[in-house]
Amino acid sequence: MTKRKTYNQRKREQKIRRAICAVIGILLVFVAAIVVYVNFGNSDVREQEGMSRYARSQVSDIKVFRSRDTKLSKCYTDEHIGVASYDDDCEYDYVNAQKDYYIDELKKELVEDGQYKVLLTNAVTCESSRNTVSLLITYQTGQLKNKEVTNIKRGVKGYIFNKKTQDSIGWHQLFKENYQDELKATLGEGYTDYKAYVVDKEELTYFFVDKKYNITASEINADKSSDWMRDKVLERYVDPNKPMVALTYDDGPGLKSETRIHDVLEKYDGVATFFYSGYMVKGKEYQIKRSLHNNCEIGSHTWNHPLLTRCSKKELRKQLNKTNRVIEAACGSGPTVFRPSYGATNDKINKKAALPVILWNIDTQDWKSKDANKIYKKVVKNKKLDGSIVLMHSIYDSTAKATEKIVPWLHEHGYQMVTVSELIKAKTGKDPVKSKVYTDMR
Numbered sequence: 001m002t003k004r005k006t007y008n009q010r011k012r013e014q015k016i017r018r019a020i021c022a023v024i025g026i027l028l029v030f031v032a033a034i035v036v037y038v039n040f041g042n043s044d045v046r047e048q049e050g051m052s053r054y055a056r057s058q059v060s061d062i063k064v065f066r067s068r069d070t071k072l073s074k075c076y077t078d079e080h081i082g083v084a085s086y087d088d089d090c091e092y093d094y095v096n097a098q099k100d101y102y103i104d105e106l107k108k109e110l111v112e113d114g115q116y117k118v119l120l121t122n123a124v125t126c127e128s129s130r131n132t133v134s135l136l137i138t139y140q141t142g143q144l145k146n147k148e149v150t151n152i153k154r155g156v157k158g159y160i161f162n163k164k165t166q167d168s169i170g171w172h173q174l175f176k177e178n179y180q181d182e183l184k185a186t187l188g189e190g191y192t193d194y195k196a197y198v199v200d201k202e203e204l205t206y207f208f209v210d211k212k213y214n215i216t217a218s219e220i221n222a223d224k225s226s227d228w229m230r231d232k233v234l235e236r237y238v239d240p241n242k243p244m245v246a247l248t249y250d251d252g253p254g255l256k257s258e259t260r261i262h263d264v265l266e267k268y269d270g271v272a273t274f275f276y277s278g279y280m281v282k283g284k285e286y287q288i289k290r291s292l293h294n295n296c297e298i299g300s301h302t303w304n305h306p307l308l309t310r311c312s313k314k315e316l317r318k319q320l321n322k323t324n325r326v327i328e329a330a331c332g333s334g335p336t337v338f339r340p341s342y343g344a345t346n347d348k349i350n351k352k353a354a355l356p357v358i359l360w361n362i363d364t365q366d367w368k369s370k371d372a373n374k375i376y377k378k379v380v381k382n383k384k385l386d387g388s389i390v391l392m393h394s395i396y397d398s399t400a401k402a403t404e405k406i407v408p409w410l411h412e413h414g415y416q417m418v419t420v421s422e423l424i425k426a427k428t429g430k431d432p433v434k435s436k437v438y439t440d441m442r
Contacts, residue, residue, distance in 0.1 A: 087123035094166045095133055099123050118142040118149050126200040130233055134198035135159045154213040158196025162233055170333055172292045173234040180332055182228040236295055240426040243386035244416040247272040249394035250301050253280055253287035260400035262290055264407045270417030275301035275339040278323035285330035292331045297419035300324055300335040309344045320353055337420055356432035358420050360391035361440035366399045375402035380409050387442035
């Protein structure tokens with residue numbers, strides 16, 4: 001006969017069973033929580049790891065200048081996009097800062113157009129004996145679908161900096177005026193399609209993107225380029241402690257009138273900003289080349305001067321893009337600033353322009369008076385001239401005649417004649433901001 005358990009024994013066994021059940025329950029809840037977290041709560045981490053694997057598998061396909069070892073330096077995702085960035089170490093902080101800025105701008109630009117959900121970037125730098133640092137950014141975009149990346153497109157952007165001033169520089173500061181003709185003879189007709197270039201020691205490398213989004217490169221050795229490269233970088237120095245004025249000219253390129261304006265600017269070591277209308281460019285490309293070669297700034301002033309606030313989205317895009325293309329075709333560089341016709345703009349236009357938007361605080365009304373003396377007085381009699389942006393037009397002889405009086409007067413009274421971008425940077429310490437409107441810097 002089995003011995004009957006006492007009340008106390010049964011009570012103790014019941015407590016043990018309850019404790020075991022509680023422990024098992026806690027373990028089950030903990031395991032379930034881990035499963036939920038891994039599959040749902042930590043989706044960003046899983047996506048990052050997926051991006052990292054994809055980026056590592058794709059890095060060999062990103063054709064960069066003299067392929068170098070790269071490391072995955074940053075990989076993150078947000079609600080819409082995944083970004084993986086590679087770069088080699090650069091000892092210059094200002095180049096690294098600009099690299100981050102350009103990649104952020106690239107990200108914004110592509111997101112706004114809805115072109116991608118994946119962005120891979122690779123940045124490399126190289127130095128030349130002409131005291132410059134080149135920054136090359138290659139990128140790939142794609143759509144993420146069913147854990148596969150499709151619709152892959154590749155692109156490349158290049159930037160060059162003056163090591164002494166830390167400013168970004170244009171081709172005209174590195175090359176002589178006959179540069180484009182010599183390049184065309186060396187590379188052939190297809191040279192106009194290059195997307196970026198870098199200078200490493202004495203050698204140039206140009207990058208091309210074909211219709212299938214493949215990136216190819218063409219190197220030019222020092223012997224071939226020595227005749228059309230400057231011995232040293234063309235520099236400009238703006239003293240932020242001295243008064244300055246930005247002269248600006250719309251509606252060109254002009255003919256003899258613009259030539260006279262350039263002549264007097266050159267004579268007094270002055271520069272200006274020229275806002276060109278696209279339909280005016282044909283046959284006057286030499287004026288745009290001269291502007292750039294003389295360190296003046298090139299701006300866009302729409303294709304044919306419409307009131308942009310009344311344009312459709314399609315027409316606005318045409319006015320901006322068509323003008324940018326024809327200016328770049330004329331001189332090898334696109335516009336760096338934008339001025340809306342009639343000064344009429346809004347947030348939508350500013351955003352679409354994707355350039356600093358430059359208005360003015362001194363309107364000479366030269367188009368109306370066509371009187372050189374009245375134009376001259378509008379400028380020199382202004383009591384708050386330092387930091388001003390002056391509006392004129394390069395297509396009138398009267399404006400050229402007025403400029404021939406204004407420029408010597410500014411020089412004699414200690415004013416620096418600067419581009420609008422130089423004015424903004426000198427007064428704020430920062431480069432102009434895309435889509436931001438500037439009226440003056442007084």
